[in-house]
Amino acid sequence: MKKIKLDITVNGVKHSLKVDPNLRLLDLLREELDLTGTKEGCGIGECGACTVILDGKAVNSCLILAGQCAGREIVTIEGLSDGEKLHPLQQAFLDHGAVQCGFCTPGMILSAAALLHANPAPTEDEIRVAISGNLCRCTGYTQIVEAVQAAAGKDKGDWWLQI
Amino acid sequence: MIPFNFIRPASLAEALDFLAENGERTEIIAGGTDLLVELRGIPAGKKGPKWVVDISGLPELKGIREEGEEIIVGSGSTHWEVHTSELIRETAPLLAAASATVGAAQHRNIATIGGNIMNASPAADTVPALIALEASAVLRSREGERVRPLSGIFVKPYQTDAAPGEILTAVRFRRLPAEAKSAFVKLGRRNALAISRMNAAVVLFLRDGVISEARIAPGSATPMPERFAAAEKILIGQKPSEELFRAAGAAVAAEMVDRSGRRWSTPYKEPVIAALTARALREALAG
Ligand SMILES: Cc1cc2nc3c(=O)[nH]c(=O)nc-3n(C[C@H](O)[C@H](O)[C@H](O)COP(=O)(O)OP(=O)(O)OC[C@H]3O[C@@H](n4cnc5c(N)ncnc54)[C@H](O)[C@@H]3O)c2cc1C
Ligand code: FES
Ligand code: FES
Numbered sequence: 001m002k003k004i005k006l007d008i009t010v011n012g013v014k015h016s017l018k019v020d021p022n023l024r025l026l027d028l029l030r031e032e033l034d035l036t037g038t039k040e041g042c043g044i045g046e047c048g049a050c051t052v053i054l055d056g057k058a059v060n061s062c063l064i065l066a067g068q069c070a071g072r073e074i075v076t077i078e079g080l081s082d083g084e085k086l087h088p089l090q091q092a093f094l095d096h097g098a099v100q101c102g103f104c105t106p107g108m109i110l111s112a113a114a115l116l117h118a119n120p121a122p123t124e125d126e127i128r129v130a131i132s133g134n135l136c137r138c139t140g141y142t143q144i145v146e147a148v149q150a151a152a153g154k155d156k157g158d159w160w161l162q163i
Numbered sequence: 164m165i166p167f168n169f170i171r172p173a174s175l176a177e178a179l180d181f182l183a184e185n186g187e188r189t190e191i192i193a194g195g196t197d198l199l200v201e202l203r204g205i206p207a208g209k210k211g212p213k214w215v216v217d218i219s220g221l222p223e224l225k226g227i228r229e230e231g232e233e234i235i236v237g238s239g240s241t242h243w244e245v246h247t248s249e250l251i252r253e254t255a256p257l258l259a260a261a262s263a264t265v266g267a268a269q270h271r272n273i274a275t276i277g278g279n280i281m282n283a284s285p286a287a288d289t290v291p292a293l294i295a296l297e298a299s300a301v302l303r304s305r306e307g308e309r310v311r312p313l314s315g316i317f318v319k320p321y322q323t324d325a326a327p328g329e330i331l332t333a334v335r336f337r338r339l340p341a342e343a344k345s346a347f348v349k350l351g352r353r354n355a356l357a358i359s360r361m362n363a364a365v366v367l368f369l370r371d372g373v374i375s376e377a378r379i380a381p382g383s384a385t386p387m388p389e390r391f392a393a394a395e396k397i398l399i400g401q402k403p404s405e406e407l408f409r410a411a412g413a414a415v416a417a418e419m420v421d422r423s424g425r426r427w428s429t430p431y432k433e434p435v436i437a438a439l440t441a442r443a444l445r446e447a448l449a450g
Binding site: 001002004021022023024043044045048051054057058059060062063064065067068070111114115129130132133134 | 164165166167168169171192194195196199200203215217219220243266267268269270272273
């Protein structure tokens with residue numbers, strides 16, 4: 001296995017790396033860049049715990065090779081808050097009791113962020129479709145949908161463009 | 164993950180050159196949503212591909228366009244690109260509907276129509292829609308290009324007749340005329356037992372209130388996707404009615420059993436495919 005060269009932007013920071021050719025984006029984030037907010041649940045695209053935003057769109061980082069992301073931009077959950085100041089979606093999840101064990105939360109919030117990026121005022125149905133690839137075993141989806149609606153309802157200028 | 168080498172050619176020509184030399188020991192990766200699940204399933208120590216060649220960035224495989232009466236969909240188009248394309252919604256709404264049902268947003272954003280076809284799963288959602296559109300597959304190797312009816316490239320489940328050096332570059336089909344009626348319906352995995360993801364694609368043409376042409380392509384019903392001629396025949400020359408659509412549904416179920424034989428799943432699949440077909444015909448008629 002020959003290492004490959006990889007230039008990639010993660011949460012606004014440019015990295016020039018040499019990585020194993022069979023590395024998944026998920027492994028790159030967690031193992032090489034120490035961004036452990038991205039979770040591995042199933043590893044086969046079923047649960048959405050590993051969701052990140054790639055060039056503005058939600059993807060499962062367990063189903064993409066690091067090498068396929070050369071020259072592209074990734075946003076992880078660590079990239080949403082402004083230092084200690086939570087992103088409105090993060091705050092809304094807390095306010096609405098949408099977090100229990102928290103394992104699904106980073107992926108859930110990134111799916112919601114990608115949705116609001118494309119569609120600032122989604123209907124309840126559109127929210128449910130956008131998070132249908134994110135499984136939550138504890139909270140139930142009602143509070144999660146309410147949190148997304150609350151975040152979308154807030155007039156925060158174009159904060160979602162910051163993803 | 165088992166070890167392999169990774170390359171990312173800068174052009175289609177470069178990818179085809181690489182495959183001409185190394186095709187036998189190489190897997191192509193587009194969106195990776197099927198391939199990475201497969202590679203992950205290979206136990207450590209077992210042999211996998213020597214190379215994985217990434218075609219996901221190739222501009223030659225991108226884009227959806229029309230050429231006269233034909234619509235050409237680049238194999239690298241994602242399901243998101245297909246189902247949000249105005250051109251597809253207008254000229255092949257059943258294909259837009261099929262792409263819209265593939266997996267979740269995270270899959271549709273990256274998974275391609277080319278991968279859906281070349282993975283050759285009997286449950287692939289866009290394939291019945293494309294077969295009902297009488298689509299052709301455009302396959303390219305270093306030596307040249309061949310264009311085949313899509314229904315002819317499937318050899319058995321999870322296998323097409325593509326040579327190791329070939330890349331599917333596009334699918335093409337004639338645009339449906341505005342008066343054609345079509346639908347794609349699917350039994351979702353979450354609202355049913357996960358035995359299979361059955362679906363049905365239909366196209367109807369009517370003249371003076373009578374069905375003049377019918378195409379029925381059920382998915383997950385047979386090992387290889389194909390049209391069901393006996394059921395189509397029942398419709399032709401008839402006025403659409405609930406009774407007629409139910410009869411066509413029953414004929415699809417009977418034809419499925421004829422072709423696939425009776426299996427453990429047959430008692431479940433028979434009523435499901437009959438009902439799905441009737442529903443697709445009803446939805447097509449309603450527009
Ligand atoms: C959780 C989950 C849910 C899913 N749900 C659905 C669903 O509802 N409906 C459905 O139909 N599918 C579903 N899929 C399967 C998959 O997402 C689709 O089949 C998808 O379209 C595959 O495209 P890809 O670009 O990701 O393919 P890849 O994984 O990149 O490739 C698939 C296969 O095709 C080959 N290949 C790819 N492109 C080409 C080309 N241009 N020329 C030659 N060979 C090529 C590859 O070598 C590989 O063997 C699901 C998958 C997952 C993980
Ligand atoms: S870990 Fe990626 S979808 Fe479950
Ligand atoms: S909060 Fe535990 S899985 Fe969602």
